[in-house]
Amino acid sequence: MWKYVLRKWKKYRYRFVPWIALHLKDRTVRSIPKGGKDKLVSDGEIKRTLIEFFTSLEGHTAGTRRQDVIYMDNLQAMWKTLGFKVERQTSSLSSGGTGVFVTDGHVPKHTVVSMYPGAVYLPGDPLLIQSLGNPFIFRCIDGVLLDGNDKKLSKFVFRSCSGRDRVGPYPVCDNSWLTPYPLNPLAVGQYVNNRSHDISANVAYQEFDIPEDFPFHLRQYIPNVFYRPSVHDEYMDTLGKRLVRVVVLVSVRPIQTGEELFSSYFTVIN
Numbered sequence: 001m002w003k004y005v006l007r008k009w010k011k012y013r014y015r016f017v018p019w020i021a022l023h024l025k026d027r028t029v030r031s032i033p034k035g036g037k038d039k040l041v042s043d044g045e046i047k048r049t050l051i052e053f054f055t056s057l058e059g060h061t062a063g064t065r066r067q068d069v070i071y072m073d074n075l076q077a078m079w080k081t082l083g084f085k086v087e088r089q090t091s092s093l094s095s096g097g098t099g100v101f102v103t104d105g106h107v108p109k110h111t112v113v114s115m116y117p118g119a120v121y122l123p124g125d126p127l128l129i130q131s132l133g134n135p136f137i138f139r140c141i142d143g144v145l146l147d148g149n150d151k152k153l154s155k156f157v158f159r160s161c162s163g164r165d166r167v168g169p170y171p172v173c174d175n176s177w178l179t180p181y182p183l184n185p186l187a188v189g190q191y192v193n194n195r196s197h198d199i200s201a202n203v204a205y206q207e208f209d210i211p212e213d214f215p216f217h218l219r220q221y222i223p224n225v226f227y228r229p230s231v232h233d234e235y236m237d238t239l240g241k242r243l244v245r246v247v248v249l250v251s252v253r254p255i256q257t258g259e260e261l262f263s264s265y266f267t268v269i270n
C-alpha cells in the first residue's frame with residue numbers, strides 16, 4: 001500500500017497537492033512538453049526585477065511607522081517601479097474566496113507580477129501534519145514544496161524558521177506576508193485562484209533559485225525560507241550555489257487594471 005502511494009506520488013505532476021485536486025471540479029490541464037523547462041522569462045530577468053523592486057522598498061521600514069502605512073508606501077513603490085499594483089480582494093468567482101487583482105496600471109506580457117510566499121520543504125522533509133486540509137501547498141517541478149498558508153501551524157513554522165535563520169540583526173527573509181500588510185506587496189501569489197473553463201489563465205508559476213550573489217541587504221524582502229536548518233550544503237550540491245527557492249508568477253499575456261489573476265493549478269509536465 002505504502003509503496004503504491006509513493007509510486008503514485010513520484011508520478012504526480014500537478015502544481016497543487018492532491019487535496020486541492022479533489023476539491024476543485026474544473027481541472028483544466030495546462031500541458032508542458034517533455035523536456036520543457038516551463039520558463040517564460042530568463043532567470044537573469046527575474047533577478048533584475050526583484051533587485052530593482054526590492055531596492056525601491058528600502059528605507060520605507062525605518063522608524064516606528066505603522067505596518068499599514070508602510071504597505072501603502074510600498075504599493076506606491078510597486079506602481080512607480082513596475083508600473084502596476086497587485087492586491088488581494090474578494091474573488092470575482094462565486095465561492096472563490098479571496099483572489100488577487102491588478103488594482104492599478106498595466107502588466108505587460110512576461111512580467112513578474114507576484115511571488116508565492118511560504119516555507120520551502122525539500123523532498124523528505126516532514127510536511128504531513130501541516131499539509132492536512134491545507135489548500136496552499138504548492139509543488140515545484142522538481143518536487144520541492146512550498147507551504148503558503150498564513151494561518152495555524154504553517155504560520156508558526158514559518159515564523160520559527162525565519163527567526164532561526166537571522167544573521168545578526170539582519171533578517172534573511174520576510175515574514176510580514178503572514179499579515180494583511182506584506183512589506184513586499186508582490187508576496188500575495190498564494191491567493192491567486194485557479195482558471196476555469198470560461199476564464200483562461202493570465203499568469204503561470206516559475207521557479208527561481210536566489211543566487212549567492214543576490215544583495216544581502218535585500219534578502220529581507222524574500223518571502224521564503226527553508227524548513228530544514230543548515231540545508232545549504234546539500235542543496236548547493238544538487239542545484240549549484242543557491243540561497244533559497246522562490247516561485248514567481250509571470251504574466252502570460254498583458255493584464256489590465258481591474259482584472260483578477262488566474263493560474264493553472266493543474267499544470268502537468270509530460
Ligand SMILES: C[S@@+](CC[C@H](N)C(=O)[O-])C[C@H]1O[C@@H](n2cnc3c(N)ncnc32)[C@H](O)[C@@H]1O
Nearest residue numbers: 093095096097098135136190191192193194195
Ligand atoms: C491556494 S488557495 C487560493 C486562495 C483562496 N481563494 C482563499 O481565499 O483562500 C486555493 C483555494 O481557492 C479556492 N479556489 C481556487 N480556484 C478556484 C476556482 N476556480 N473556483 C472556486 N474556488 C477556487 C478553492 O477553495 C481552493 O481550495
